[in-house]
Amino acid sequence: MGGLQGVDNIQDSDTAGQPNPGGAGAASATHRLRSVLAIRPFRRLWGVTYLCSVGDWLSLLALTGLVTKLAEGYRWEGFALSAVVLTQLLPGILFAPLGGVLADRFDRRKVMVLCDLARGGLFLSIAFVGTAWWLFIANFLVGCCAMLWIPAKDSAVPNLLRRPDQVESANQLGLVMTYGISTISGFGLYAIISGIPGYLHLTDRDDVVFTVASIAVVVNGLLYITSAVLVATRIPELSGRATSPKRKQADEDKVGFVAMMRDGLRYAWRTPLVRGLVIGMIGAFAAAGAVIGCAKLYALSLLGGDSAFGLLFIAVFVGLASGMALAPRFARRLTYNRLFGLTIVCAGLSLAIVALAPHLWVALVAVALVGGTAGIAFLTGLTIIGSQVEDEMRGRMVALVQSLMKIILGLSTVVTPLLVTVVQPRTITVFNHPLHVDGTRPVMFGAGVLAAVVGLIAYRQMDNRRIEPILSELFNAIRGKSKSSAGLLITVEGDTRRDTSAQARRLADALRDAGHVVLLASDPELDERRLRSMLSTVDLAGVRAHALVAAAVRADVVEREVRPALDSGALVVMERYVDSPLAHFSAVGSVQPAEVEGLVDWATGRLRPDVTILLDRSPVTMPDDALDETVFGKPGTRAIDNIEHHWRVQRLLTEMASADPDRYVVVDADGTEDEVAERVRTAVLPLFAERRVPAEVQPVVETT
Known part of the structure; x- marks a missing residue:
């Protein structure tokens, strides 16, 4: 076979090769x-x-514990945590653009290695x-190093x-590790280290307590x-870069730090996508800072x-975790x-409801x-930046x-208590229930x-599908309903057109025999003729030009x-x-994937397939005329007429x-065409055994 050891290494034995055809092409x-x-x-x-x-969370506790031992006194006890947090967050406000x-x-x-050292x-x-x-x-x-x-x-x-579509999952894993697993590990590690004097019954020895605090550091x-x-x-691999003309030009010019910083700000302002992202982040962080600044007083109200x-603290973090988990859906x-x-x-409107909540359960x-x-917004923003x-x-x-996160959060947290003091507390009655109103609610x-306003501005800046109505998409997303209807897209992929064409035709026939309404889309011979006709009218020799023409045929x-x-x-x-x-x-190599x-x-x-059948075939067993298939469809054009190209294609697949x-x-x-068709039929038909033909496409049965 064409080398599928990598698949076996990451699949469970009881689920390998068994996709779920019920979703709109989305993996679990x-x-x-x-x-x-x-x-x-x-x-x-x-x-x-x-x-x-773990080091970040451990340092927060370890340094707080150590500073109270280095400068004992009641004032240091209260100031220690704030001082440690402030001295570590201040570089983020001053030097983040330089990073x-x-x-x-x-x-x-190299930057990461030097910073860690x-x-x-x-x-x-x-x-x-x-x-x-x-x-x-x-x-x-x-x-500063952070x-x-x-x-x-x-x-x-x-x-x-x-x-690119893996960026979201990577961000999910990163957030779970940073704010979940490592948080528990860091606090647990500090608890173990700080508990050493108690285990040894030496809590009355100041020198031992100081030594233990130093051990944590x-x-x-x-x-x-x-x-x-x-x-x-x-x-x-961290040293790898995505190559582009801009990257090559930048490497040649070697502009200074100030110019690079200026270019970054100009890029953020002139690019609608990034501009909307920044505007949205500013509004979100300002609102978050306001919540942090008055959360305690709001609980009293x-x-x-x-x-x-x-x-309330638990509710917001449960919501955060749930939102990050549901974001891909x-x-x-x-x-x-x-x-x-x-x-x-939606977050802004929900926060307005929080401000008006008359009872604790409504607020929760x-x-x-x-x-x-x-x-959802935070994970989506990170995904946009990454992809x-x-x-x-x-x-x-x-x-x-x-x-922006540190500056806006800090300023908002500081200003909010000042705004809260403007409104004098009072108690009013709402539906026979006393409601304490103070400055936190306004x-x-x-x-x-x-x-909400800033989110709307960000949406208008970033929306790339304005011709499509948003309300129907939003309602479908809330109800968990896919944009597409009950239809399913099944694709047949492989190295050579001969194999995929024959097996796609046979699979369509097998599904029809099983009682399904099936469309065999895109006759390969017709597509080939259309592609040849388009290429014959102009002299196109570049790979990019051929890719654009092929994309046009596929879009049609x-x-x-x-x-x-x-x-x-x-x-x-x-x-x-x-x-x-x-x-x-x-595989040609002149175009980046x-x-x-x-x-x-x-x-x-x-539009993503629901099920993809990959025909895994060793190029060694292919006939010579299959190995000599043209890659771009232009007569006389053979990108690579040897077996190495097909090995690269099979490896990529x-x-x-x-x-x-x-x-x-x-x-x-x-194997033979019949043998492969039987394997495809055996693997695919059980996936659709219980699927019923939708009523609106039921075949008409003639009566005599």
């Missing part, structure tokens, strides 16, 4: 995450993220110097993935040094005290560009909605968002309105045949839909199947 969440974790460089970076995130410039200019792996050395120096003033200076420098490390890491992640430093070693030796505050029905602005609008539901929509922002600008955009209501077939059939509820069988042309053009994928998305309107195992059915295509 589990398989999407597994397909990302199957990428070795990303998996290793995920582990590095764990080490550094983005460095991430875009230099080797990102610096952070490790600084934490070790804190333990050995043993003074409060050096603790704060070193912590400030650690924050502002360089984060943009370098985040902007490198998309280059480790196989496809040393462990923190060792975590960062370990991360540096792993990045330097195990993830060389509900007459619930600390218990109400705890419940909504993204399958709404484009990211639309989803981002709409979720910010509304707060959970705020958290859920905010979680739609050019690689040479990505580091600066990540740094810009990080800087402030939160205003923050909600601000977020999708609009003219495929979508109407799917809307009617039919099964559509189509050969060489996306994957095979993508693999052939990418990401460029071809973008062209394919445009041509098909992002195998990688696609490995990355999305829930959608693919891999069939051994070595």
Whole structure:
């Protein structure tokens, strides 16, 4: 066979090759995450993220504990945590743009290694110097290193993935690791270390307690040094870059830091997508800061005290986690560009409901909605940066968002308590229920309105499908209903046109015999003639030109045949839909896969197959005339007329199947046409055994 060991390594034995045809071409969440974790460089970076995130959370507690031992007293007890947090966040406000410039200019792996080594050395120096003033200076420098490390890491992640649509799953895994697994690990590790005096019954020994606090800081430093070693030796792929004319020109010009920073700001302002993203982030962070600033007083206005505050805190984080988990499901029905602005609008409206809530249970539901929509917006924003922002600008955009988050959150948190004091507290009666009204409710209501307005502006800036009505899409997304109807798209992919054409035709016949309404879309011979006719009218020799013409033919077939059939509820069988042309053009080497994928998305309107049959055949067993098939369809054009090209194509197809195992059915295509057809039929027909023909496309039965 053509080498499918990678698929077996990431599939469960009882689910391998069994896609779910019920969705609109979307793999299950589990398989999407597994397909990302199957990428070795990303998996290793995920582990590095764990080490550094544990170090971040551990440092917060370890430094707070150590500073109280270095400068004892009641004043330090209350000031310690705030001082540690302030000295580590301040660099993010001052130097975040510089970190983005460095991430875009230099080797990102080297930046990460140097920053981790610096952070490790600084934490070790804190333990050995043993003074409060050096603790704060070193912590400030650690924050500076973090502002360089984060943009370098985040902007490198998309280059480790196989496809742009994996960015969202990668961001999900990153957020779970940073704010979930590593948080528990960091706090747990500190609890174990700080409990050593109690285990040894030495709690009355100040020198022992101080030594234990220093041990926590040393462990923190060792975590960062370990991360540096792993990045330097195990993830060389972090040095990779997406090549483009702009990247090459920038490398040649070697512009200065100030010019790069200015170019980044100009790019953010002149690009509608990024401009809308930044505007939306500003509104969202301002509203979030307002909530943080008056959350405690708002809980008191509900007459619930600390218990109400705890419940509200839990509700918002449950909402955040749920929103991040549900974001991919909504993204399958709404484009990211639309989803981002709409979720910010929904978050603002939900926050307005929170401000008007007369009872705790109403507030809890509304707060959970705020958290859920905010979680969707946050993950969607990160996905947009990772998948739609050019690689040479990505580091600066990540740094810009990080800087805005800290500045807007900080200012909003500080200003909100001042605004709250403007309104004098009073108690009113609503539906025979006493309602305590103070400055928190007008402030939160205003923050909600601000977020809704800013979200609407962001939506207008980013909407790339204005000709399509948004309300129907939004209602379908809320109800969990796909845009497409009951129809399913089944594609047959493989190296040669001879194999895919024969098996697509036989599969369509088998499905018809099983009682399904089937359309065999795109007669390959007709498409070939159309492509030859278009190419014969002009002299096109470049790969890009051929790709554009092929995309035009594919777009016509999708609009003219495929979508109407799917809307009617039919099964559509189509050969060489996306994957095979993508693999052939990418195998030539002169076109980047990401460029071809973008062209394919445009041509098909992002219509993805529900099931893809991959014919896995060794090029060694192919007949000579199959090996000599033209790649671009132009008479006399043979891109590569040897077996190496077909090996590359088969390898690329195998990688696609490995990355999305829930959608693919891999069939051994070595053998006669009848043998392969039987394997395809055996693998595919059970998937549709219980599917009924929709009433609107029931075949008419003639009576005599």
